[in-house]
Amino acid sequence: xxxxxxxxxxxxxxxxxxxxxxxxxxxxxxxxxxxxxxxxxxxxxxxxxxxxxxxxxxxxxxxxxxxxxxxxxxxxxxxxxxxxxxxxxxxxxxxxxxxxxxxxxxxxxxxxxxxxxxxxxxxxxxxxxxxxxxxxxxxxxxxxxxxxxxxxxxxxxxxxxxxxxxxxxxxxxxxxxxxxxxxxxxxxxxxxxxxxxxxxxxxxxxxxxxxxxx
Amino acid sequence: xxxxxxxxxxxxxxxxxxxxxxxxxxxxxxxxxxxxxxxxxxxxxxxxxxxxxxxxxxxxxxxxxxxxxxxxxxxxxxxxxxxxxxxxxxxxxxxxxxxxxxxxxxxxxxxxxxxxxxxxxxxxxxxxxxxxxxxxxxxxxxxxxxxxxxxxxxxxxxxxxxxxxxxxxxxxxxxxxxxxxxxxxxxxxxxxxxxxxxxxxxxxxxxxxxxxxxxxxxxxxxxxxxxxxxxxxxxxxxxxxxxxxxxxxxxxxxxxxxxxxxxxxxxxxxxxxxxxxxxxxxxxxxxxxxxxxxxxxxxxxxxxxxxxxxxxxxxxxxxxxxxxxxxxxxxxxxxxxxxxxxxxxxxxxxxxxxxxxxxxxxxxxxxxxxxxxxxxxxxxxxxxxxxxxxxxxxxxxxxxxxxxxxxxxxxxxxxxxxxxxxxxxxxxxxxxxxxxxxxxxxxxxxxxxxxxxxxxxxxxxxxxxxxxxxxxxxxxxxxxxxxxxxxxxxxxxxxxxxxxxxxxxxxxxxxxxxxxxxxxxxxxxxxxxxxxxxxxxxxxxxxxxxxxxxxxxxxxxxxxxxxxxxxxxxxxxxxxxxxxxxxxxxxxxxxxxxxxxxxxxxxxxxxxxxxxxxxxxxxxxxxxxxxxxxxxxxxxxxxxxxxxxxxxxxxxxxxxxxxxxxxxxxxx
Numbered sequence: 001x002x003x004x005x006x007x008x009x010x011x012x013x014x015x016x017x018x019x020x021x022x023x024x025x026x027x028x029x030x031x032x033x034x035x036x037x038x039x040x041x042x043x044x045x046x047x048x049x050x051x052x053x054x055x056x057x058x059x060x061x062x063x064x065x066x067x068x069x070x071x072x073x074x075x076x077x078x079x080x081x082x083x084x085x086x087x088x089x090x091x092x093x094x095x096x097x098x099x100x101x102x103x104x105x106x107x108x109x110x111x112x113x114x115x116x117x118x119x120x121x122x123x124x125x126x127x128x129x130x131x132x133x134x135x136x137x138x139x140x141x142x143x144x145x146x147x148x149x150x151x152x153x154x155x156x157x158x159x160x161x162x163x164x165x166x167x168x169x170x171x172x173x174x175x176x177x178x179x180x181x182x183x184x185x186x187x188x189x190x191x192x193x194x195x196x197x198x199x200x201x202x203x204x205x206x207x208x209x210x211x212x213x214x
Numbered sequence: 215x216x217x218x219x220x221x222x223x224x225x226x227x228x229x230x231x232x233x234x235x236x237x238x239x240x241x242x243x244x245x246x247x248x249x250x251x252x253x254x255x256x257x258x259x260x261x262x263x264x265x266x267x268x269x270x271x272x273x274x275x276x277x278x279x280x281x282x283x284x285x286x287x288x289x290x291x292x293x294x295x296x297x298x299x300x301x302x303x304x305x306x307x308x309x310x311x312x313x314x315x316x317x318x319x320x321x322x323x324x325x326x327x328x329x330x331x332x333x334x335x336x337x338x339x340x341x342x343x344x345x346x347x348x349x350x351x352x353x354x355x356x357x358x359x360x361x362x363x364x365x366x367x368x369x370x371x372x373x374x375x376x377x378x379x380x381x382x383x384x385x386x387x388x389x390x391x392x393x394x395x396x397x398x399x400x401x402x403x404x405x406x407x408x409x410x411x412x413x414x415x416x417x418x419x420x421x422x423x424x425x426x427x428x429x430x431x432x433x434x435x436x437x438x439x440x441x442x443x444x445x446x447x448x449x450x451x452x453x454x455x456x457x458x459x460x461x462x463x464x465x466x467x468x469x470x471x472x473x474x475x476x477x478x479x480x481x482x483x484x485x486x487x488x489x490x491x492x493x494x495x496x497x498x499x500x501x502x503x504x505x506x507x508x509x510x511x512x513x514x515x516x517x518x519x520x521x522x523x524x525x526x527x528x529x530x531x532x533x534x535x536x537x538x539x540x541x542x543x544x545x546x547x548x549x550x551x552x553x554x555x556x557x558x559x560x561x562x563x564x565x566x567x568x569x570x571x572x573x574x575x576x577x578x579x580x581x582x583x584x585x586x587x588x589x590x591x592x593x594x595x596x597x598x599x600x601x602x603x604x605x606x607x608x609x610x611x612x613x614x615x616x617x618x619x620x621x622x623x624x625x626x627x628x629x630x631x632x633x634x635x636x637x638x639x640x641x642x643x644x645x646x647x648x649x650x651x652x653x654x655x656x657x658x659x660x661x662x663x664x665x666x667x668x669x670x671x672x673x674x675x676x677x678x679x680x681x682x683x684x685x686x687x688x689x690x691x692x693x694x695x696x697x698x699x700x701x702x703x704x705x706x707x708x709x710x711x712x713x714x715x716x717x718x719x720x721x722x723x724x725x726x727x728x729x730x731x732x733x734x735x736x737x738x739x740x741x742x743x744x745x746x747x748x749x750x751x752x753x754x755x756x757x758x759x760x761x762x763x764x765x766x767x768x769x770x771x772x773x774x775x776x777x778x779x780x781x782x783x784x785x786x787x788x789x790x791x792x793x794x795x796x797x798x799x800x801x802x803x804x805x806x807x808x809x810x811x812x813x814x815x816x817x818x819x820x821x822x823x824x825x826x827x828x829x830x831x832x833x834x835x836x837x838x839x840x841x842x843x844x845x846x847x848x849x850x851x852x853x854x855x856x857x858x859x860x861x862x863x864x865x866x867x868x869x870x871x872x873x874x875x876x877x878x879x880x881x882x
Binding site: 027060061064065119192193195196198199201202205 | 229230231232251254256284285287288291292293294295297298299302398425
């Protein structure tokens with residue numbers, strides 16, 4: 001920034017930078033903007049669906065059961081919601097979408113340090129995201145840069161950098177820097193528990209069967 | 215990479231909780247989920263999975279407790295996983311693939327059911343029931359039955375029609391007819407189900423929620439549709455389903471259902487459950503015969519596979535009692551198989567006798583005969599396995615299997631003990647472990663034998679290894695001589711020197727030593743002598759190089775010295791005595807000369823506690839502790855085997871309280 005910029009207004013570079021920051025902020029936070037980034041047919045579907053914090057007919061623990069998924073506003077809304085989560089110990093999570101059972105998306109998640117693994121269910125066909133939290137989580141006070149993907153990561157989470165670099169949606173600028181998780185990636189800290197592996201096997205069987213049927 | 219194996223049949227499958235493509239089994243209960251998880255790559259290595267698969271296929275699965283505990287803990291500790299498994303269980307039940315979450319026997323899955331082809335029947339036992347023949351229902355009164363019989367006279371044989379009418383109206387025969395129909399099912403539904411059996415017999419297997427006796431009657435009728443094209447896995451499951459259903463029949467419930475109908479029809483109420491119990495005995499006999507009839511229509515191999523699977527699964531490999539119906543089916547099977555088993559047993563016993571007789575002819579002959587015995591035994595085991603498993607589940611033993619198993623075990627023991635055929639003995643022991651695992655008494659013995667044989671094999675390997683080490687250690691050769699060199703060599707074959715060769719085992723004497731030379735007190739070197747020989751001759755080597763001398767002595771001691779020492783002690787123990795130089799050595803004493811200045815020496819016997827030993831002037835000396843004149847010196851270099859004797863005496867002297875030299879052979 002030049003010496004006189006404060007007196008005579010921001011330079012062109014600074015304006016561009018601010019515009020980028022503003023866009024990132026809207027990508028991360030602005031529910032309407034998140035919908036606008038989607039293809040028009042999907043936008044119209046989401047806008048006609050009901051907006052609520054939880055499905056009134058939902059059963060089972062919120063977010064942990066396919067019968068009580070987290071309502072969110074489209075796929076970017078899913079990224080935004082999950083990236084805002086942190087555990088009660090203050091640890092944020094990495095996540096990826098392993099598939100869908102019917103219209104409910106299934107996400108596998110792990111804390112940055114690799115100590116806890118989760119399976120979370122989200123329903124993206126809503127105009128806004130839920131303000132409720134799955135048990136054991138709270139919303140982070142950090143800037144909720146994206147920390148996961150709406151695709152399946154074959155080597156999750158070790159392929160985080162490759163997935164981020166391969167992103168074609170223009171959202172890569174909204175992602176956390178790799179340095180935030182590099183120490184744990186280098187330590188190969190991510191080991192799934194036996195129960196978690198069993199859950200993945202059960203879900204993968206159902207996701208596969210659904211995809212085969214469609 | 216094996217992902218998981220089926221908890222029932224041991225075949226590979228795509229995931230722990232998935233349906234087995236081979237047998238259609240899917241885990242349903244908590245225990246089955248835990249077992250399935252233990253039998254997957256999440257917990258077991260590739261080799262462990264292979265081992266589990268082998269055990270399952272032979273009806274004896276042993277999962278380490280730690281592995282199962284780990285699986286159970288994982289399943290119990292995670293609420294989300296528990297919920298997912300609950301959903302899985304409920305989905306299976308909703309699809310009609312089982313009777314309930316906690317029912318032990320896996321029921322046919324949609325995949326297996328889909329493979330079944332629709333088949334129609336013209337008639338079954340159910341359609342020979344008077345209710346079906348006359349188109350009557352259990353709620354029709356006597357007058358209506360007579361009317362219906364009159365109408366049917368034009369359609370069916372008169373005699374059959376009259377018999378049907380009589381069976382339905384006579385209180386004595388009516389109960390059997392009612393129980394053979396569909397008690398507790400509404401008249402319309404009963405007619406529809408009876409038609410369904412004719413149109414698509416196997417579809418009745420999906421009819422859940424019926425009273426057990428009615429369901430069993432329908433299934434037994436459907437058994438008439440089983441034929442040689444059916445998959446043995448499917449038939450086995452069908453048998454298990456029927457057996458499970460029969461076990462659920464309650465005489466009180468049947469009594470209640472029948473009396474409800476009788477209250478409408480006006481026939482007298484049945485008073486006691488005993489009447490029902492008596493008729494149930496006949497029904498169970500009918501169910502057994504329905505299964506037997508179906509099994510008889512299968513090819514022999516399918517029949518055996520079917521019955522083996524049904525028994526193994528319902529008894530958990532012989533660990534639990536089989537359902538009553540399965541037991542009676544196996545009993546009937548045993549009667550049918552008796553003649554075959556008897557003939558095969560005779561063949562096997564003949565072969566055992568032939569192998570014993572041929573054992574002296576060498577291992578090749580025995581091996582060929584054991585090939586035949588193995589084939590016969592495998593044949594026997596294949597047929598006898600369901601009987602063995604069922605007997606084990608009942609807590610009794612299958613005597614013919616025991617006799618055959620012990621005959622083979624005896625042969626295995628004798629082949630080793632009397633003919634040292636370790637390989638063939640091990641082969642038979644392994645065969646017994648594989649084929650007779652359902653016989654606990656035999657298995658225990660065989661396991662002990664296997665352990666003993668394994669230990670012997672280990673010992674042999676170790677002995678072989680020690681022998682190789684010894685052969686390497688004693689092998690040595692060196693050039694001896696200043697101008698005209700000759701080769702002195704020692705190896706397991708023997709010792710050679712200047713054209714003379716002595717096999718190691720023939721050598722009976724050794725001696726060695728060195729003499730220091732000097733001129734006017736100035737050392738001029740040492741000359742060494744080595745000698746060895748048998749009872750006929752001796753070779754003597756003179757040399758000056760200490761290095762060759764000491765190395766050769768070391769090799770000679772290992773190759774021959776230890777054996778000579780052992781033989782010396784054994785001979786003493788057997789009462790022999792040895793004269794070496796002027797000394798006579800016995801086990802418990804030594805006879806030494808008392809040296810006199812004048813006249814001949816006299817011989818003085820001394821116990822070993824009365825003498826002492828030492829080395830002096832190139833000799834090994836033995837002398838009395840009390841009389842200095844009673845002493846003898848044995849030159850190391852001149853007198854054969856002095857080194858051997860010295861070693862024996864010095865070692866024996868180290869034994870506390872030593873009385874005889876041969877104690878060395880027995881005391882540690």
